[in-house]
Amino acid sequence: xxxxxxxxxxxxxxxxxxxxxxxxxxxxxxxxxxxxxxxxxxxxxxxxxxxxxxxxxxxxxxxxxxxxxxxxxxxxxxxxxxxxxxxxxxxxxxxxxxxxxxxxxxxxxxxxxxxxxxxxxxxxxxxxxxxxxxxxxxxxxxxxxxxxxxxxxxxxxxxxxxxxxxxxxxxxxxxxxxxxxxxxxxxxxxxxxxxxxxxxxxxxxxxxxxxxxxxxxxxxxxxxxxxxxxxxxxxxxxxxxxxxxxxxxxxxxxxxxxxxxxxxxxxxxxxxxxxxxxxxxxxxxxxxxxxxxxxxxxxxxxxxxxxxxxxxxxxxxxxxxxxxxxxxxxxxxxxxxxxxxxxxxxxxxxxxxxxxxxxxxxxxxxxxxxxxxxxxxxxxxxxxxxxxxxxxxxxxxxxxxxxxxxxxxxxxxxxxxxxxxxxxxxxxxxxxxxxxxxxxxxxxxxxxxxxxxxxxxxxxxxxxxxxxxxxxxxxxxxxxxxxxxxxxxxxxxxxxxxxxxxxxxxxxx
Numbered sequence: 001x002x003x004x005x006x007x008x009x010x011x012x013x014x015x016x017x018x019x020x021x022x023x024x025x026x027x028x029x030x031x032x033x034x035x036x037x038x039x040x041x042x043x044x045x046x047x048x049x050x051x052x053x054x055x056x057x058x059x060x061x062x063x064x065x066x067x068x069x070x071x072x073x074x075x076x077x078x079x080x081x082x083x084x085x086x087x088x089x090x091x092x093x094x095x096x097x098x099x100x101x102x103x104x105x106x107x108x109x110x111x112x113x114x115x116x117x118x119x120x121x122x123x124x125x126x127x128x129x130x131x132x133x134x135x136x137x138x139x140x141x142x143x144x145x146x147x148x149x150x151x152x153x154x155x156x157x158x159x160x161x162x163x164x165x166x167x168x169x170x171x172x173x174x175x176x177x178x179x180x181x182x183x184x185x186x187x188x189x190x191x192x193x194x195x196x197x198x199x200x201x202x203x204x205x206x207x208x209x210x211x212x213x214x215x216x217x218x219x220x221x222x223x224x225x226x227x228x229x230x231x232x233x234x235x236x237x238x239x240x241x242x243x244x245x246x247x248x249x250x251x252x253x254x255x256x257x258x259x260x261x262x263x264x265x266x267x268x269x270x271x272x273x274x275x276x277x278x279x280x281x282x283x284x285x286x287x288x289x290x291x292x293x294x295x296x297x298x299x300x301x302x303x304x305x306x307x308x309x310x311x312x313x314x315x316x317x318x319x320x321x322x323x324x325x326x327x328x329x330x331x332x333x334x335x336x337x338x339x340x341x342x343x344x345x346x347x348x349x350x351x352x353x354x355x356x357x358x359x360x361x362x363x364x365x366x367x368x369x370x371x372x373x374x375x376x377x378x379x380x381x382x383x384x385x386x387x388x389x390x391x392x393x394x395x396x397x398x399x400x401x402x403x404x405x406x407x408x409x410x411x412x413x414x415x416x417x418x419x420x421x422x423x424x425x426x427x428x429x430x431x432x433x434x435x436x437x438x439x440x441x442x443x444x445x446x447x448x449x450x451x452x453x454x455x456x457x458x459x460x461x462x463x464x465x466x467x468x469x470x471x472x473x474x475x476x477x478x479x480x481x482x483x484x485x486x487x488x489x490x491x492x493x494x495x496x497x498x499x500x501x502x503x504x505x506x507x508x509x
Contacts, residue, residue, distance in 0.1 A: 007124055008032050019091045020113065024076070025051035026084040035091060047071070051085035058082050060114060070110050074117040077125050078132075086121050088113050165194040171291070172196040179284060181271040182252075183207075185214050186295075188259070188267035203274060206250065216247045217254055218268055231258040232289060236279050255280045257288040261296040269295065308407075316364060316408075319401075323369050333450055338362035340446035341439075343490050344483060353410075354438075361414025361439045362446065368398030368415075392427045395419055414439030418447060423477045441480040445471065445487045448479060464491065 004024060011022040015035030022034040030044050030051075050063045054073045063071045073087035168186050176184040176198045183203075186196045197210050207213050220243040221233050235254040238244040244254065256270035269292045271280070320334050341362040345355045369377060372394055376387050383391060399416040402408050417431060417440035424432030436444075452467040462470075468488050475484035 004031060006127075008034060011035075011120075015091070018116075020088045020116075021091055023047045023051070023073075023087045024084060025087070027052075027055060031084070047087060050087060054085040054087075055082050060117070062110065070113075072110060072113045072117060074114070074121045076121055078128050086117055086124070088117055165196070168194050168295075169196040169198070171295075172198045175269075175271065175288075175291075176200065179271055180275070180278060181273045182275075183210070183214075183272040185270050185272075186259075186267065187214060187218060187270075189265075191267070206274070207248070213247060214270070214272075217244070217270070217272070218256065220244060220247070221256065231260070231292070232256065232285060234280060234285075237276055250274055251276055253280065255285065255288065257285070257292045259292045259295050259299070261300050264296075264300075266296055266299050316360070319367050319370065320363060323366055333454060334363050334366060336450045337365060337443060337446045340449060340487070341442050344442050344445065344487055347486050347490055357410045358414065358439045358442055360408055361411040361418070362443050364398065364402060364408070364411065365415050365418045365443050365447065366394060366398065367401055368394035368396065370401070371397045392419070396428050411439065413437040414443055416440070418443040420444070421478045422480050426478075436480075441483055445479050445483050448474070449487065449491075464495070468492070 007024070011024075011034035014020070015022060020035065024031045024034075025048060029048055033044075033047075046063070050061055050071060050073050054061045054075050058075055060072065060074050063073075071087055071089035073085045075082045076084040076086050172184045172186050173196075175181075182200045184196075184198045186194070188194050195211075197214060199207065199210055220241075233254075233256045235241060235244050235252075237251060237253065238248065239251045245251075252272055252274045253276060254270065254272050256268045259266040259269055269288055271284075271288070323334070338359055341358050342355065345358045350358065372390060376383065376390055379387065395416050395418060399412055402412060402415065414437055416428065417436050420426035420429065420431045420436045420440060421444075422433060422436070422441070424430050449467055449471055452462050452470055453464060455461045468491060471479065471484050472488060475481040
C-alpha cells in the first residue's frame, strides 16, 4: 500500500462536512477509519467482509445493515493491481439497540455516495502513480549523482596518475561499490599483471574460478552483435543465450565496455549481476563508456611515456659509453658504482621510487666528464692544481647536461653532490653530514670503493679487503659512517658466502 497519510487527513475533513464515515482496507484488514464511527454499526468485521468481496471481484459493492442504510465500497488500484478498498456509510448515533437515526436530517443517497467514492478512488490512484513516478525520478537522480560523483573521482585519478595495476584495482572496487552488480572487472589481454577482478563476498562461493568465468564471458562476445559497433555488449538474461547460460547455472546479466582507441583494443571494463529484477540502465552504460575512454587515453599516454622513457634510457647509455670511451681506465665504472649503490639502497629498505633515483644518479654520476679534456682524464701521473680544479667541475657539468631531462630531475642532486665529504671539505658546495642528499652519500661510498679497486694511470688496483679497510678509515670524515658500515657489512657477508661456497665445492670434489 502506498503512503496514506495525506488521504487520512483529507477523508477525516471530508467526513465532517459530508456526514459520512470512510474506511480504507487492504487484504489484511482495516487500515484506518475516518469519521466518528459507531463501532456497533457496522462492525469492523462487516467492513472487512465487504472489502474482501470488493478486492476479490474487483468491482464496487453494496451492503445493507439493519435494513435502514447501506455501506458502499469501491476498489483501490495501484496501476492495474487492486490493493485495497475504500468504503463509506452515513454517520449514525446509537441511542439503543433497537433504534438507528440519521445524524443529519439531510439524507445522502447511495448514488451520491458511489459517485463520490469513484472520484476519491481515482484521485488516490492518480496520487499513487504520481508518487511512484516521483520516487523513481528521485532514485534515478540519486543514482545519477552517485554515478557522476564516482566518475569525477575516477577521472581525476586517471588524469593525474600514470597507469598502474593499483589504480585499475581501485577503480574496479569503486565500480562494484557504486553499481548494482556482484562482480566488476577490468581485463587487459596483453597486460595480465593489471587485471582486476572484484567479487562481492556473499557470492564468492558461487564462482569457483572467477578468472575463467570472466574469460568465458569475453570469449563469447559476438563480433557481429550490433551493440559491439558502439563499443559495448549487453546480456540482460543469460538464459536466453546458450553460450552464456553454459558458463554458470544461475541466471545473470552482463555488461562489457571496450577499452580501446581507434583500432587498438586494450581490453574490457565490465559488470555482472546475478539479480534479474533490474536491467542495466543507460546511465550505467554511459558511465562505464566514459571510464573506458579515459582508461584508453591514459593507456595510450602511458605507452607513449614508456617509449619516451626508453628513448631517454638509451640516450643515457650512449652518454655513459661516450664517457668511458674517453676514459679507458674507468670502463665499466658507472655500472659497478650503480651495482654497489643498489646493494646499499636494498639494505636500507628504500622504496622503489627512491631506488630508481639512486640507480640513475649512480649510472650518470660521472656524465660531466664528457666535458673534461681526455689528456686530463687519461694523465698517467698526478694532476696539478689547475687540472684538479677542472676535474672538480664534472659534477656541475653533469648536472647542467641532464637538467633539461625532466625524467631524471630527481636524480640530479645525487649527481651534483657525489663528491661532497661528510666533514664538509668536499665539492662543489662544501655540504656536510645529512645536508648532502642521501643518493649523493650512497654514491660517494660506492664510487670510493670502485676507485680504490680499479686500475688508474698512476697506481694499480687494490684488493677488496684493503679497500674496505680504507673505507672504514675514512668513515665519518670523507664518507657517511653509517652508510660505510652498511657497505662493509654487505661485502664481507658476500665474501663469506663466496668462501663458504668455494670451500664446500672443494670438499665435495
